[in-house]
Amino acid sequence: MGRLMKLRNLIDLLKDKASLIKATLSIKSVAGSITVAILRATTHDSSGPPSEKHVAAVLALGNGSRLTASLCIEAIMDRLHDTQRASVAIKCLLTIHSIIASGSFILQDQLSFYPSSGGRNFLNLSTFRDDSGVDMWELSSWVRWYAGFLEQNLMVSKVLGHYWCSSPRVNNKKDKEDKVLAFSTSDLSRELDALVDIAEQIGEAPDSLHLQRNALVYEVVRMVGEDYRLVQSEILLRVSELGNRAENMSYDELTRVVNALKRFEDCKERLSLLFANRKRNEGLWELIGETKMKLLMMIGKMEEMRLVMVRMGRRDDRGSESTRFRNLFAQSGKLLGSDLVLVHGWA
Template structure:
């Protein structure tokens, strides 16, 4: 097995050199540096993450023209789709992740075209397999999971209207101001999208051969940062719903409780991902649990001695149905940006 690994590594080095030589021969001078930077950032070495210097060189093409940025994304996606090497695939995905987190606007914009514009989904790698060695076999499961995670990250970013986890996504105060202007259905859509992303994080692979692998550690480090950002985004929206509790409809309350319950179900797996900001994160989880219980308890009714819960549509009391109808017909109650801006009389009118 040791000889096979050494031979494979040697072949990988030869392939890297050959690819760089081919790029030097066939590339036009304008794109030569782009292709060389990409090849150097995504080598076949399974024990070396992308060199920050080569990543920076690749990201620098986002500060040029839109055409150049488009060429850079196209070259990256083509390499991701044509390789059958697990190490190269993970490094391509790490590069995509760096573009989302700290790439220029023009580079992020070109990346967001895939697949939202109806074109090919370059992150669809559900059939990826590299069975060369036990390590590459297990790295393949990380490739499949990581590609799906990044697809979810891009999808959630589209729902939020900005690149989640990006260094240019704005400060919390700006996000809080935006959140207060959303109607309940939009706010629920954002929370559900964030929960989907966090659920995907919790589904990361468990593998023995890949444990301690530097590529896997690099991926976990990037995803761990995303987890902290995502759970903070959830807390901003949960706090906003806390201001609207008195005016939530039956349906909105039910959907909110379901989303928060799904989030709590993957809490342990998420907590094991990162120990950073431990006190702050624990406080956010306490908040999520409290709001879930408050909303759930607030929508439980008693009628003729029977306990009626949100899970039984037939057993909902007339008072609950009346409240839901009133909220559905009260356009003002839906359009209010936040309960904190309503007068006492307005709240009574919208909930009557």
């Protein structure tokens, strides 16, 4: 088994060399230089993630024309979908993640519209399997999860209207706070739902957490951990503002926010396990708990008022029926009295 694995690794290494030589021969063309950059960042070597130098070379392709950026994204996707090796797939996804986090706008823009038809599963890795060995089989589950996370990442960016996990220079905290204040309660609730969706996706990480000893998986968890920290920040802004608006929210709005907060709380244990060595944001969880209780109290008051109104309505209905009956009885008595007068000749 060990010899077979070594043979496969050798074959993969030769494939990388051959592909690089082929691309280098056409280095004068734009497509050739793009291919070289992608191949160097996504080799079959499973000992570690792409080097910063090679990732930077890919990101630099976004500083050119829109055509170059488009060809870059297309080349990454071709590499991702053509490979059967988990290590290559992970490196492609790490490169895509770097584009989302640090790439130029033009590169991010091309990524967000790939493919042109869109769709939830545009990375198309939900059935990815590398059966070359036990380790690669387990690593495949991380490929599927990571792809799902990146898909969710882009979907949330579309909901929020910006790349929420981009570098701080792109997304100023003060600007975010001002936007949150200007949003309607409905918009804030919708965005909170989307952010909780991605927290749930993060919490669905594979059970094989021991694979974090693998350098590739470690880098994946590190980058996702950075995004999770930003997710917490985005959730904090919205929960704080929604809590301030509690008294002016409708029953449906209150219920929607409470459900989102409950879903987020349900992720806490799993997220804490995944990011065990990272600082816990206890302040956020306290705010979540306090806000949820506040909203539940508002819901309780509304339900009590609704119950009182229903009871009053029934009482009014019974009162109206009694009044109508008494009036009818009185009218009947008058008519009956008139009839008696006529029968007995009384005037």
